[in-house]
Amino acid sequence: MENILLAAGLGSRSEGKKLLLPYRGTSIVAKAVSASLEAGLYTIVVTGFRADEVCEQLKSLACPSLLVVHNPDYALGQGCSTQAGARHLHEGEPFFISLADMPLIGKEQYDWIAGNAHMDVVRPSFQGRFGHPVLLGPAFRQIILGEKLPFSMRSLLSKYPTQRLEVEDAAYVTDIDTLEAYEQLLTTGR
Structure with a gap:
């Protein structure tokens, strides 16, 4: 399986x-990429701001299963950014879309989904509350590539039947959007 890991945003709230x-012992982005690789996913990291x-931060993780675009x-x-990653997906494979600011997502979360x-x-x-990572069937590669910009994945996915997996782990919704959220992560682990 594959994973588009989005690391391109402005991060303006942080x-x-x-x-x-x-x-x-690493960075938020390296932790997210490492978890994806540990889950055995071919990982496509999409950079943008501060590329x-x-x-x-990702140099030490370089391997055949990691592509940075x-x-x-x-x-x-x-x-x-999702389209930029989707261009590098292999056809006919299901794939995840995940966010680089979610350091509590690990191999076990990918495996469980x-x-x-x-x-x-x-x-x-x-x-x-919906979280990440999102798992999509192979047909969504072309659906994403064919979508007219600008668009959000939330609005795109709202057009399709969705399997909602109820979870008891806040890791799936814990993202680091603000410096306050980062301080809370360091203090509580959540």
Whole structure:
């Protein structure tokens, strides 16, 4: 399986710092990429804002299962970055879309979603709130590539039947959007 890992956004609510912040001996972005690789996923990291610094954080993870691509149009939003990653997916394979600012997602979360998937759109849900990673069937590569910009994945996926996987683990909805969220992560682990 494959994973488009989005690491392109401006991170404006964290002063553009969130992906580069230290976490458990590495950075937030390197932790997310490492977890994807540990799950056995061919990982396509899409960079944008601060791309050189993000790439520097990923140097030690270089391997045949990791592809880093740059989206020069990252300011057009998440849909544009998702398309940039989708261009590098292999046809006919299901794939995840995940976010680089979710350091609590690990191999076990990817494995659990993959092991419980029964539809072409599978989303974890914690206390009624959709989270990540999202698992999509092979047909969604072309659907994403054919979508007119700008678009959000939330609006795109709302058009399709979705398997909602209820989870009891807040990791699926814990993202580091602000410096306050980062401080809470360091203090509580959540």
